[in-house]
Amino acid sequence: MKIEFYKHNISQADIANAVEVMNSLFLTTGETVEEFERRFSQYLGLKYTVGVTSCTAALHLSLLAYGIGPGDEVITTPMTFIATANAVLYAGAKPVFVDVEPETGNINADLIEDAATSRTKAILPVHLYGQMCDMKKIREIADKHHLAVIEDAAHAIEASRDGIRPGQLGDAACFSFYATKNITSGEGGAISTNSEEIAERLKKLRLHGMSKGAADRYSKRYEHWDMEMLGWKYNMDNIQAALLLNQLENIEQRWQRREQICRLYEEAFMDDSQFACFKVLPNSKSARHLFTVQVHPERRDKMLWQLEERGIGVAVNFRAIHLLTFYKQTFGYERGMYPIAEKIGDSTITLPLYPKLSNEEVQYVIKVVKDVTTS
Numbered sequence: 001m002k003i004e005f006y007k008h009n010i011s012q013a014d015i016a017n018a019v020e021v022m023n024s025l026f027l028t029t030g031e032t033v034e035e036f037e038r039r040f041s042q043y044l045g046l047k048y049t050v051g052v053t054s055c056t057a058a059l060h061l062s063l064l065a066y067g068i069g070p071g072d073e074v075i076t077t078p079m080t081f082i083a084t085a086n087a088v089l090y091a092g093a094k095p096v097f098v099d100v101e102p103e104t105g106n107i108n109a110d111l112i113e114d115a116a117t118s119r120t121k122a123i124l125p126v127h128l129y130g131q132m133c134d135m136k137k138i139r140e141i142a143d144k145h146h147l148a149v150i151e152d153a154a155h156a157i158e159a160s161r162d163g164i165r166p167g168q169l170g171d172a173a174c175f176s177f178y179a180t181k182n183i184t185s186g187e188g189g190a191i192s193t194n195s196e197e198i199a200e201r202l203k204k205l206r207l208h209g210m211s212k213g214a215a216d217r218y219s220k221r222y223e224h225w226d227m228e229m230l231g232w233k234y235n236m237d238n239i240q241a242a243l244l245l246n247q248l249e250n251i252e253q254r255w256q257r258r259e260q261i262c263r264l265y266e267e268a269f270m271d272d273s274q275f276a277c278f279k280v281l282p283n284s285k286s287a288r289h290l291f292t293v294q295v296h297p298e299r300r301d302k303m304l305w306q307l308e309e310r311g312i313g314v315a316v317n318f319r320a321i322h323l324l325t326f327y328k329q330t331f332g333y334e335r336g337m338y339p340i341a342e343k344i345g346d347s348t349i350t351l352p353l354y355p356k357l358s359n360e361e362v363q364y365v366i367k368v369v370k371d372v373t374t375s
């Protein structure tokens with residue numbers, strides 16, 4: 001049996017939506033993007049969304065919108081994709097890592113205050129695999145030290161914790177519509193916020209700092225536009241928005257199927273001493289973006305190859321960032337500095353998780369994972 005690591009869920013209706021845009025006059029940022037932004041904000045219970053080309057762009061622009069730049073420090077986690085920390089560097093600031101909780105892999109909020117200095121300007125928590133960080137605690141610390149909170153919610157569109165959803169306690173939340181994400185346009189991203197001022201600034205920053213986008217220039221009598229600040233070229237286009245709009249309609253149905261699959265995995269691995277799994281905490285709804293098991297670090301890499309040989313697509317999300325060559329060489333990080341993140345990074349394996357996966361395929365994955373652990 002061959003089980004892909006990921007299969008997307010783009011439907012004929014999604015494709016028809018994109019074709020409609022392609023048959024129309026306007027391909028770049030216009031009404032379809034605005035409609036997606038409205039509907040995404042509504043879904044999240046937030047006031048504003050700004051569509052961009054990736055979550056990396058979303059993180060970069062959010063940091064800029066909150067005035068973070070050279071000389072500033074941003075507290076984040078080493079247990080994430082490199083995009084999170086790289087975006088801090090794009091803004092000219094320094095990422096400062098704080099170790100994670102062993103039960104969830106999320107940033108340990110109890111360690112954040114110790115890492116804060118007079119240069120700290122923001123906290124950038126990542127809702128790992130779809131489970132939210134302790135946003136109440138993080139907000140409290142941020143308020144005490146006058147810091148912005150920018151959430152990396154790339155994994156967490158459908159998540160909530162203590163009744164709070166991404167972006168509701170943070171100042172802005174950044175989302176990814178990358179090829180393997182819960183809804184996708186191949187590439188794409190968004191920032192959602194309750195601040196009108198920040199949303200307006202983000203709209204300029206995503207398009208060279210221009211005072212008018214192409215749609216404004218087209219729909220009204222010609223008037224000169226101005227460049228008000230240095231921006232980037234990160235605007236979402238109408239084709240991406242058209243692909244995303246329909247997927248948003250049945251996002252909860254697809255979440256339910258991933259939830260079922262995760263429960264099958266949990267039943268199989270939770271009580272088996274060869275494996276460790278993260279827990280979904282009480283009062284928490286995980287968006288169920290990725291499912292991982294942790295195995296003995298000495299066996300991990302061999303298991304990845306054995307699983308691939310038996311036709312199962314796997315990944316590693318993530319090896320701890322501070323141990324990657326660039327970060328070690330640039331900042332002098334060493335093994336031992338963030339031990340929990342290192343342990344997760346050395347022992348984690350991500351298993352296939354997507355709505356198209358059948359129960360039979362899930363059972364096959366479980367069987368092969370258990371076989372190769374004891375072989």
Ligand SMILES: Cc1ncc(COP(=O)(O)O)c(C=O)c1O
Pocket residue numbers: 053054055056057080081083084126152154155175176177178188189
């Ligand atoms: C936690 C996290 N943050 C940010 C990103 C970057 O997303 P994008 O590929 O849309 O830039 C990813 C991508 O996988 C991610 O996993």
